[in-house]
Amino acid sequence: MKLKHFILGLTILILSANLFAQYPINDDGKSPFVEVVKNIRESVVNITVEYEVDYRRGGSPFDEDILRFFFPDQPRRNQPQSRKSISMGSGFIFKQNKNELFILTNNHVVVEGKDGDITVTLADKAKYKAEIVGLDSATDLAVIKIDIEEHEPITVAPLGVDTDLEVGDWAIAIGNPFGQLGLDRTVTVGVISATGRSNLNFGGQGGDSPIYQDYIQTDAAINPGNSGGPLVNLKGEVIGVNAAITSTSGGNVGIGFAIPIDLANKVASDILMEGKVVRGYIGIVPQEIDYDLRKSLDLDKIAGVLVAKVEDDTPAKKAGLKRGDVIVKFGKNEIENVAKFRIAVANSQIGIKIPMDIIRNNKPKTLQVKLVERPDSETGSSTKPEVEEKKMLGLQVAELDSDFAKSNKIEEEYGVVVTEVEKGSPADKAGLNVGDVIMEVEDSQINSTKEFAKAIEQNSKDVILIYVKTRTGVYRFVPINVK
Numbered sequence: 238m239k240l241k242h243f244i245l246g247l248t249i250l251i252l253s254a255n256l257f258a259q260y261p262i263n264d265d266g267k268s269p270f271v272e273v274v275k276n277i278r279e280s281v282v283n284i285t286v287e288y289e290v291d292y293r294r295g296g297s298p299f300d301e302d303i304l305r306f307f308f309p310d311q312p313r314r315n316q317p318q319s320r321k322s323i324s325m326g327s328g329f330i331f332k333q334n335k336n337e338l339f340i341l342t343n344n345h346v347v348v349e350g351k352d353g354d355i356t357v358t359l360a361d362k363a364k365y366k367a368e369i370v371g372l373d374s375a376t377d378l379a380v381i382k383i384d385i386e387e388h389e390p391i392t393v394a395p396l397g398v399d400t401d402l403e404v405g406d407w408a409i410a411i412g413n414p415f416g417q418l419g420l421d422r423t424v425t426v427g428v429i430s431a432t433g434r435s436n437l438n439f440g441g442q443g444g445d446s447p448i449y450q451d452y453i454q455t456d457a458a459i460n461p462g463n464s465g466g467p468l469v470n471l472k473g474e475v476i477g478v479n480a481a482i483t484s485t486s487g488g489n490v491g492i493g494f495a496i497p498i499d500l501a502n503k504v505a506s507d508i509l510m511e512g513k514v515v516r517g518y519i520g521i522v523p524q525e526i527d528y529d530l531r532k533s534l535d536l537d538k539i540a541g542v543l544v545a546k547v548e549d550d551t552p553a554k555k556a557g558l559k560r561g562d563v564i565v566k567f568g569k570n571e572i573e574n575v576a577k578f579r580i581a582v583a584n585s586q587i588g589i590k591i592p593m594d595i596i597r598n599n600k601p602k603t604l605q606v607k608l609v610e611r612p613d614s615e616t617g618s619s620t621k622p623e624v625e626e627k628k629m630l631g632l633q634v635a636e637l638d639s640d641f642a643k644s645n646k647i648e649e650e651y652g653v654v655v656t657e658v659e660k661g662s663p664a665d666k667a668g669l670n671v672g673d674v675i676m677e678v679e680d681s682q683i684n685s686t687k688e689f690a691k692a693i694e695q696n697s698k699d700v701i702l703i704y705v706k707t708r709t710g711v712y713r714f715v716p717i718n719v720k
Contacts, residue, residue: 270409273473274424279360280330280394281422281466283413284346284367284381288353290322324349327412327466328357328381329394329475331505336384338391341505342465343480344372344379357383360422361390371508375516376496377447377480378504394467397474399497402453404429410457410479410493412466420462427457427491434494435576437481449583450576452494453477459493468495477501503584516583517608520551521558522712523575529667529716533702534563535599541565542578545704546712556606559597560704561680561714566594582608629693630701630717631662632669634686645672649706652676653689667717672708679703 328342340357347355347369355367365383372379385391406429413421434452455468459479468477477495507514523542524530531539544562547553558564564572568591570581585591590605634653635641642654652674658665675683678692679702693701701717 269471270407270424270426273409273469273471274411276473277392277394277467277469277475278411278422278424279390279392281360281411281413282328282330282340283358283421284326284328284340284342284465285356285358286324286326286347286350286353287356288322288324288349290320322349325413325462326464327462327479329411329465329467330391331394331396331475332509333391333393336387338383338385339370339505339509340367340381340383341478341501342379342381343478344374344377346465347379347381348372348374350381355381357381358421359385359389360392363389371513373504373508373514375448375514376500376504378478378496378501380505380508395474396498396502397470397472397476399432399453399476399499402429402432402476402497404431407471408453408455408457408476409469409471410455410459410463410466410495411469412459412463412479414458414460414462423463425458427455430454430456430492432497433573433577435574437494449500449580451497451500451580452480453497455493455495456491457493458491459495463493500580500584515587516611517585517587518552518611519558519582519606519608520548520553522546522548523564523578524713525575526563527716529700529718530702530714533698533700533716534596536563536596540574541572541596542575543714545714552606552608556593556604558593558595558604558606560712561597563596564593565596566592568592583611629690630664630719631659632664633657634675634689636686637674647672647674649674649676651682651684652706653683653686663717663719667715669705669715669717670708674706675703676706677704 324346326342326346328340328346330338331341332339350369355369357365357367365385367381367383370380370382408427408429410425411422414423431454434454435450437450437452438446453468453476457468459482463479464481466479467475468479470476476498478498478501479493479495481494482492504514522545524545526536526539526541526543528539530543541563544558544560544564547558547560564578566572567578567581568585570577572578572581585608587608587610590607593604593606595602595604633656635656637647637649637652637654639654641656647654655669655671655673655675658669658671675689677683678689679696681692683689683692699718699720701719703715703717705715706712
């Protein structure tokens with residue numbers, strides 16, 4: 238009996254030890270999160286933005302359009318043309334210069350404050366009017382500033398680095414979820430679920446999705462209102478700026494995203510020193526490499542970016558970069574995908590020679606490129622399509638001087654235009670669309686429908702690599718799996 242009790246007690250002890258071993262606990266039995274939060278929590282601020290919404294732009298809450306439909310001749314007397322709207326979010330103090338405090342937050346949190354009022358509430362409930370120092374929609378970051386009274390108690394958040402983050406590291410998110418409920422400086426704990434997340438669409442959360450994406454994913458609860466708050470490590474350093482969530486319910490489901498602090502720090506520094514964000518520009522259209530492209534290009538692994546187009550009179554052109562090259566390293570950065578490449582170029586120094594490792598025709602080569610400052614505006618074109626001549630791979634093509642091409646204003650120096658794509662065909666699965674211009678098949682220039690048919694008929698590969706100008710004006714390589 239004693240032996241039985243002993244074994245039972247030992248089992249309970251082992252299970253208890255395993256349970257508590259899941260969580261970090263100090264020698265005094267307290268969580269280390271306690272000290273971390275004490276040292277940084279009061280650097281977090283609440284941001285309230287008050288702005289006007291034009292009924293003519295945003296609609297009336299009194300269904301003005303319905304009234305106007307049923308009573309078109311009825312004058313709308315004393316009808317206001319706009320109404321006040323309020324949005325709330327988070328931010329944190331990252332720099333102090335005497336009585337000036339600089340706060341890092343998201344662009345989508347404060348962008349409406351350009352024509353409205355921004356109020357910052359500090360940890361001691363003191364409220365100050367803020368002004369925008371700089372906005373950057375390309376990363377969804379912003380810097381705002383307040384002037385405080387002389388004896389205001391202040392905590393400045395220490396900034397860490399994100400280069401040594403590992404999946405599974407502890408992460409602490411601090412912010413003001415559901416600001417109207419007064420849940421300020423809420424602390425949630427989780428882990429780093431992933432790093433380097435990109436190609437995410439947050440169109441419903443504050444406008445267009447950022448161009449530059451390299452998100453930290455975390456399961457530390459992030460809810461509406463947390464945007465702009467810090468993501469913190471166990472050293473009490475900020476490793477990210479909470480930015481967005483993915484959710485079917487609108488609330489936290491354990492998938493939140495933060496902008497890495499190295500990227501945020503670079504943007505904030507540029508805004509403070511230059512008054513704008515300075516980014517490097519190379520002048521190519523980069524394309525993601527997938528399994529079929531890797532196979533078609535005979536690459537060792539799925540990594541790097543494929544050069545789909547080299548723009549004229551750009552650093553890329555001057556460096557000797559060619560369409561079809563695969564960039565595998567830029568400066569000291571190994572290139573994994575398009576998102577990493579964009580950030581590597583954007584953050585690189587302008588005006589100095591930077592080595593760029595490429596693969597051209599299955600052979601390694603190193604080029605030297607001098608970046609220039611990225612132009613503020615980008616150009617693009619779009620066309621609309623539909624119908625005509627010669628079916629292969631599940632698509633139909635026509636000449637560039639055909640009625641279809643003329644009526645849809647499709648122009649290019651050479652190639653054939655796609656007029657029909659059969660659903661479920663190899664062309665459809667590869668992502669080809671009506672209005673795309675097929676310019677090359679396996680490095681052979683296509684000048685007519687006959688040349689296109691001949692190039693397809695003579696092909697013996699499982700994957701055919703074609704070069705197209707899409708109907709939206711983007712030049713890219715497309716692998717078509719014919720098996």
